[in-house]
Structures are given as C-alpha cells and as structure tokens.
Amino acid sequence: MARMLMKGTYNILIPLVLIYGIQAFEICPKLQGYLLLIDDVWSVETWENIRNWLPYTKGSKIIVTTRFQAVGAACSERDGTDSLHTIKVLSEANSKSLFNLGVSESRSSKYTIDMEKEEVHEEIWKYCGGLPLAIVTMAGHVACNPTKNNDDWNKMCRTLFPEQVVPLTLDGVTRILDYCYNDLPPDLKTCSLYLSIFPKGLTISKKRLTRRWISECFVTEKQGLSAEEVAETYFNQLISRKIIRPEDHSSNGKVKSFKVHDMILEYIVSKSSEENFITVVGGHWLMPAPSNKVRRLSMQSSGPKHVNLTKGMNLSQVRSLTVFGSQNRRLPFHSFNNGIIQVLDLEGWKGMTDKHLNDICKMLVLKYLSLRRTEVHEIPSKIEKLQYLETLDIRETDVEVLPKAFGQLKRLCSMLGGSKTPKKALKLPHEKNKEPMKALRILSGIEINEDSTAVASLHQLTGLRKLAIYKLNIQEGGQTFKQLRSSIEYLCSCGLQTLAINDEGCDFIDSLDTMSAPPRYLVGLELSGKMERPPKWIEDLNNLYKLTLSVTVLRTETFKLIQNLPKLFTLTFTLSVQKDDRDIVDILEENKLLTDREIVVPPGGFKSLKLLRFFATLVPRLSFAVTKEEVMPALERIDMRFQAFEGIYGIETLKSLQEVHLSVGNQADEITKFLVDELKDSPNHLAKEYAEKWPQIITD
Incomplete structure (x- = not known):
C-alpha cells in the first residue's frame, strides 16, 4: 500500500501522550503539548474534520498515515512538502506481476484465461496506480469473467478511470469496489454483504460463516449439491474474487479461516447499512441509526459507551443477533420477538449464564445457536422447544452432558461439543431415542461410557457424515463395546465420511481391524490413544484425504x-x-x-x-x-x-x-x-x- 508519513524533529514533550480512539480529540485541547499518531486516514474530508478539532500548540506534532497521495498533500500543505514522506507504490513491473499472480490464483477449471491474447489486461493494472488492493481486486474480477472480450474491458476502463492514468483517490478505489460488487451474481451479493456482521480485523472461521449462510437460507440445495457443498462453492468464489483472503488452512489443505481487507469491509458495511441488511452497533464503524426496523443486529463493542446503543431501536423484527466482545454486558432479550429470531451467535460472550437459556428456549424458530466459549454449564430440557434448530455449538463450555430432550431436535444437523485442548467430552443423554434424528450430519466431541444407553440407537443416525468420539470409557467385550462397534461398522456402510476415535485404554480401536468391509466412504480418519496396530483395511481407503494415527x-x-x-x-x-x-x-x-x-x-x-x-x-x-x-x-x-x-x-x-x-x-x-x-x-x-x-x- 502507498502510505505517506508526516515527519519532523521535536524535543521531549511534557506530558507525552499516546492515545487510541476518539478520546484523543477530547484530551488534546487540554494539553500543553502532544504527540498524536493518526493511522490510516482515508479521505481529505476526514483529515479536515480531525484538524479542526486539534489546537495549534507550540512543540506539538501530528503523525498521519494514509494510503492516498491527496490526503498526504492535504496534511502537509501548511508545512510544505518536506514533511511528506512517500512510501513508493508498486513499480510497473511489480504491479504487472501482482496482477498476473492474482489472475492465476483465481483461475479454476471454470475460469480459464489466456493472458497472451488478452492484451487489454495490461491497461487494467496500469490504471490501478500501483495500489495492491486495487490491483488484486481487479485481478479477481478479470479471472472470474472469462467470457468478456476486449470491448467489454475497454468499456469498463472508461467507466472506472475517466481521468486516464492518475494517482488513485479513495473515490477511485470505491469505484472499483462498487463495480466489482455490482458484477456479482445475486446470491454472492447477499453472501458478501453478510460479512459486515464481523468486526474489523477479526479472523473468521469458514465453517462459522457457511453454517450461518445456510441457517439464513442464503444457501440451499442446488442442482444435486447439498447446501454445504453450495456454500463451499460460494466461499471459494469470494476468495477467487479477492473479497476475502485466506488466513489459515486446515490439515486437509482447505481454507480454515479468513480475513476481510479493511477497505473492502468498510465498503460492505456501508452497503449493508444502505440496504438495511445488517445493523452494526459499536465497534470500529460509526454508522447512522437505522431508519427502518432492524433485521440483523451485530453488537461489536464491549466498551461502556456502547452498552445502550440499541436504546430507541425497533428490535421487534430482529431475525439474527451476533455479539462480539468478552466483557459482561446485558442484552436486550426483552426487546426481541422470539417468534422470528433464526440465528443467535453468542460465541465468547462472558455475560452468558444458564438463566439466559430460558429466554433462548423461547425463540421457537431458532436455527443456529452458538454458545461456544461462554460460561454456560447446563443445557435445559426446554431446548426441545427449538424444533427448527439445525446447529448447536457448545464447544469449549462447561456443559458435560446433553439432556434427554436432545433427541427431540429432529431437524438438528450439527451437534458440536467438547474441546480438544484440554480434552473434554460431552456425554450423550441416558435415554434411547424413540425416533431417530435423521437430519443429523455431524456429531462431534462426545464421550461414550458404560452408562451411555443412547449407543443402542446410534446406528439409526444413517445420515451421519462425521462422528468424533473424544473419550471412551467402556469395558472391552461388554455390551456397550459391541453395540458401538456394530454401529460404527453400519454407519460406515451408510456413507460416514469422517471418523475420529480417541481410545486411551479400552482396546476398542484394535477391534476395528476385523470389520467385515472397509469403510470406503471415509475421507478423514483419526485413531488416537493406545493402539497395537493400524487396521489392515486402511490400505483400501482410496478416498482417504486425511489420516491421523496414534x-x-x-x-x-x-x-x-x-x-x-x-x-x-x-x-x-x-x-x-x-x-x-x-x-x-x-x-x-x-x-x-x-x-x-x-x-x-x-x-x-x-x-x-x-x-x-x-x-x-x-x-x-x-x-x-x-x-x-x-x-x-x-x-x-x-x-x-x-x-x-x-x-x-x-x-x-x-x-x-x-x-x-x-x-x-x-x-x-x-x-x-x-x-x-x-x-x-x-x-x-x-x-x-x-x-x-x-x-x-x-x-x-
């Protein structure tokens, strides 16, 4: 990124203050001298508003960083250009290389581009002014539009860059983002707007996002693909278009988490606010209060000044609530219409207690409930009222056992419990399910012991695609041992794709060697704990992608x-x-x-x-x-x-x-x-x- 830095020499300032946030503008006028760092100013107008707040105090210094030359010039106009330090933008050679790399990364079998024939591509990267964000964004757009011809690209360049090749301003970058956003298919527009729920700088879990897309019905089954497969396709398209960038990868090579560039996120938040798609409260963005009813609410700040920012808002139509920040705060549960909330994501909220679950169990159409890393200890039997629940995430909590009513959640697809570090597991309810949970696809983080009567009906979960047993405490050769082994063999024949078992002394894993047929559908297998030998049938698992052994x-x-x-x-x-x-x-x-x-x-x-x-x-x-x-x-x-x-x-x-x-x-x-x-x-x-x-x- 091009950045400019105001510089100068100064003596020791008394007092010397380093302040983050808007509070600086309240404190600086009271000081005899100050040193103020303002990072990442995006427009001349923003700088002028800041400057008008600050007193001209002898001996004080202001350091400003920005991505835009116009802002740098405005900051230094009173002192002369000697106080402007310009970090060079990318050279033409590096700009072209970055553009070609971006196009290459975004290619797939669906999007193939002959760089030799598309000479107009050179014109595109030249217009980007050496700014990496503009270059990679346009590269993603080019890569995902293989059917466009030279006339199309020339028309786009005239639309986006009427001034020919000049240094890009914030308006120029915004035009690029606007053009690329408007080019998205409707489904991808919706999925990209949904990113505004997450705070600036947050590393976001892919599964957290895609499960929420499904719960919001933004993604459904299509052309023989499951909703999960469609969501994976949409997610990969957002990567190809450079709207999001991968941060971490899972051991299977797929993207595990991602980030959104600050400028792209600000654009998305602004667009989302315009369309009343998502309302952001607190956090980094200063958004106007919604004029209409709030439909999706993201509470991003844990500071005391933001506790009452929902006061006066019409929350009766909120269908999605997400809370970020670890501080204890009160949530306006009484203001919500329990009959329409579909998504409730309280991951990491330290104000969560068991008594809040009574309110949550009244949200009768809830589809997605995340209590991950909260201080909840027990899931009440009233949860059986949530007949539309599809995802229940209670990982890294103190919940040790599921209630008997768990088996009544007939639409539940993902049951996520326990924790890997330290190793904690979730006990199944002490009751056989009268009716099988046919919708269940993921059962993760569970413990099975001799009292686990639910094991007898485990074989009924024929739709299960992932089974992760974190702890085994059963007697070798006993009834539970035999039932579990029989159930796993049967589920593997029904299409189980991921199996994880941690056996620290029951000799259960060794017994799997005599399964009547190899579990050929497995793509992921984890067998940890004490093992004498790996099952011989592993060599026949031609679809296996990920293998973990003791x-x-x-x-x-x-x-x-x-x-x-x-x-x-x-x-x-x-x-x-x-x-x-x-x-x-x-x-x-x-x-x-x-x-x-x-x-x-x-x-x-x-x-x-x-x-x-x-x-x-x-x-x-x-x-x-x-x-x-x-x-x-x-x-x-x-x-x-x-x-x-x-x-x-x-x-x-x-x-x-x-x-x-x-x-x-x-x-x-x-x-x-x-x-x-x-x-x-x-x-x-x-x-x-x-x-x-x-x-x-x-x-x-």
Whole structure:
C-alpha cells in the first residue's frame, strides 16, 4: 500500500501522550503539548474534520498515515512538502506481476484465461496506480469473467478511470469496489454483504460463516449439491474474487479461516447499512441509526459507551443477533420477538449464564445457536422447544452432558461439543431415542461410557457424515463395546465420511481391524490413544484425504501399509494420553527395536502427501530412504511437536519440501536441543547442490 508519513524533529514533550480512539480529540485541547499518531486516514474530508478539532500548540506534532497521495498533500500543505514522506507504490513491473499472480490464483477449471491474447489486461493494472488492493481486486474480477472480450474491458476502463492514468483517490478505489460488487451474481451479493456482521480485523472461521449462510437460507440445495457443498462453492468464489483472503488452512489443505481487507469491509458495511441488511452497533464503524426496523443486529463493542446503543431501536423484527466482545454486558432479550429470531451467535460472550437459556428456549424458530466459549454449564430440557434448530455449538463450555430432550431436535444437523485442548467430552443423554434424528450430519466431541444407553440407537443416525468420539470409557467385550462397534461398522456402510476415535485404554480401536468391509466412504480418519496396530483395511481407503494415527503405531511397516493411498494429503502421528504412561514408552521402544532403532520411510508411494506431522512426547529417529526412487515427492511441510527428539535424516532428498516446523517442549533434554541445533546448521556442512535444496527450519 502507498502510505505517506508526516515527519519532523521535536524535543521531549511534557506530558507525552499516546492515545487510541476518539478520546484523543477530547484530551488534546487540554494539553500543553502532544504527540498524536493518526493511522490510516482515508479521505481529505476526514483529515479536515480531525484538524479542526486539534489546537495549534507550540512543540506539538501530528503523525498521519494514509494510503492516498491527496490526503498526504492535504496534511502537509501548511508545512510544505518536506514533511511528506512517500512510501513508493508498486513499480510497473511489480504491479504487472501482482496482477498476473492474482489472475492465476483465481483461475479454476471454470475460469480459464489466456493472458497472451488478452492484451487489454495490461491497461487494467496500469490504471490501478500501483495500489495492491486495487490491483488484486481487479485481478479477481478479470479471472472470474472469462467470457468478456476486449470491448467489454475497454468499456469498463472508461467507466472506472475517466481521468486516464492518475494517482488513485479513495473515490477511485470505491469505484472499483462498487463495480466489482455490482458484477456479482445475486446470491454472492447477499453472501458478501453478510460479512459486515464481523468486526474489523477479526479472523473468521469458514465453517462459522457457511453454517450461518445456510441457517439464513442464503444457501440451499442446488442442482444435486447439498447446501454445504453450495456454500463451499460460494466461499471459494469470494476468495477467487479477492473479497476475502485466506488466513489459515486446515490439515486437509482447505481454507480454515479468513480475513476481510479493511477497505473492502468498510465498503460492505456501508452497503449493508444502505440496504438495511445488517445493523452494526459499536465497534470500529460509526454508522447512522437505522431508519427502518432492524433485521440483523451485530453488537461489536464491549466498551461502556456502547452498552445502550440499541436504546430507541425497533428490535421487534430482529431475525439474527451476533455479539462480539468478552466483557459482561446485558442484552436486550426483552426487546426481541422470539417468534422470528433464526440465528443467535453468542460465541465468547462472558455475560452468558444458564438463566439466559430460558429466554433462548423461547425463540421457537431458532436455527443456529452458538454458545461456544461462554460460561454456560447446563443445557435445559426446554431446548426441545427449538424444533427448527439445525446447529448447536457448545464447544469449549462447561456443559458435560446433553439432556434427554436432545433427541427431540429432529431437524438438528450439527451437534458440536467438547474441546480438544484440554480434552473434554460431552456425554450423550441416558435415554434411547424413540425416533431417530435423521437430519443429523455431524456429531462431534462426545464421550461414550458404560452408562451411555443412547449407543443402542446410534446406528439409526444413517445420515451421519462425521462422528468424533473424544473419550471412551467402556469395558472391552461388554455390551456397550459391541453395540458401538456394530454401529460404527453400519454407519460406515451408510456413507460416514469422517471418523475420529480417541481410545486411551479400552482396546476398542484394535477391534476395528476385523470389520467385515472397509469403510470406503471415509475421507478423514483419526485413531488416537493406545493402539497395537493400524487396521489392515486402511490400505483400501482410496478416498482417504486425511489420516491421523496414534504414535504407538509409528513404525516402518505402517508407512508401507499406507504408502499407496492415492489421495492422502495429510498424515499425522499423535499421542494424547498422559506423558507418564509407561505402557506408551514401552511401545515406542519396542517399535524402534523392530527396525534397528530407526523408523524408515520407504521409497515410492505417497504421491499426493503434502503435510506430515508428529505430535508426541517422543519422536524417534526418522529416516527417509535415499534411493533412486522418489520418497514422498509432493511433501511440502513437516511439523513436529515433542519433548524428546532423536533426529530426522534424509530430508535433502525430498524435492518438494519447503519447511520443517519444530516445536520443542520446555522440558527437552540437552541431547534433543543438540539434535535440533544440528538440524538447523546442516546446510553449512552439505555440498552446495544439497544445501540449496535444504528446507527452511523453523523452531519455537
């Protein structure tokens, strides 16, 4: 981004004040001298309004940053241009490179563009004034409109840039955003406006967004695709159009979370306010009070000045309420019409208590309810009144057991509970379901013990696509043991796609080896805890994309068993049981003895594997076979988290490897620390041809 900075020299100011927010303009006039930093001013008008508030005090200094040359000029006009420091915009070469990269990233089989033939593309990036936001936004627009011809692009350039090639102002960038927004299909317009619910700078979960789209009926089944698949398609289109940018990726390679650029978000918030689509209260944006009834309310500030900002608003038509901020505050539940609220997202709200659930259970058409990271302890039986509920998220709460009434939620699709760190699980109700929950697709974070009578009806959940059991406490060979095994085998035959089981001592996972048929629909499999051996049928899972196994089966034979899985993207070896478990240590030592104290990754196979991870107290010596045949040819990254480490060898032969991440525990011994340092220093002792191929070693 182009940024200008007012600069100058000054003596020590007394008092020297660093203030964030609008309060600065109230305090500065009272000071004898001040140093004020104002970051990211977007327009001359905004600067003039700020300047009129500030006194001219001898010895004071104002530092302003902006993306726009016109703002920089306005800030420095009284002092001369010597106080203006311009950070150069992108050169023509870099602008063109960024534009072409943006187009390339946004391409797919649906959007293919011949850059050689489309000479008008050059004109587009030249008009963007070297501003990265403008360049990547136009690149996304070009990539997603493959049918447009030269005349179309020329017409667009004349519309957007009537002044030819001049430095872009805020108005120019806004014109670009406006043009790209108006070009969106109606469904994507709605989905992009929905982004205004989230605060500036927030890292947003993809699943949180797409589940809410579905609950708001913005996304439905279409042309043989499920609502979830359509939502995934829409989400990817927003990425291609550069409306959102990926922040983190899941271990399956898909985007896990994202952010929205500040200027794009401000545009979306403004557009959303104009259309009375979403009302934002508090937070970064100063939006006018809605003249119409509020339909979707986003409460973004936890400061005391914003507590009563809903006062005077007509909240009787609110159908969606989202609360951000961790402070304890009162919500105007009494102002809502319980008969129309469909989405209630209170994730992270510290004011949430069990008594609020009585009000929530009156919201009879509620579809999406998130109480994640709140202080709720118990779900009341009254929840059975929420007959339209599709998503219930109570992860990272103190809820330990579901009520008997849980089975009455016939439209529930996603039941999300428990927590991974620390490991906590949600007990199923002590009652058999009289009628199966046929709509249930995700059941995650549960605990199964000998008292779990609901296990007897688990096989009735034939629509289940993900089952994640965080804790098992059942007797080997007992009735619950047999019922659970039978249910899992049956659900796998019905289309279960993701199965996760953490077994710390029931020998349940080992019993899965004798399943009558391989679970061929699985794309994700996680078997953690104590295992003697991986199920042999794993080698037949041709659709498997993500595999997690206990480190207790980390041996050469395991790599040989799974090396021919054609789609395997991520392979993880992990250990979640207690560190002082001597059985685990004995198993690891025995595994090493089987292959001369070294685990060898054989050549050939693993054609699609890109991520290899080891999360355990002890990571034994690991070697990649050095032969003429390639070893893990697509592998890009290795992650290791450990207390003790015995070394990793042969990584210079991994032609695609880019990074090795090592997370060393604070109780690591001197040998482990020495081996880590040796690994980092290895390129200095290798021949040049190997040193140049050495991956980046990152430690923390």
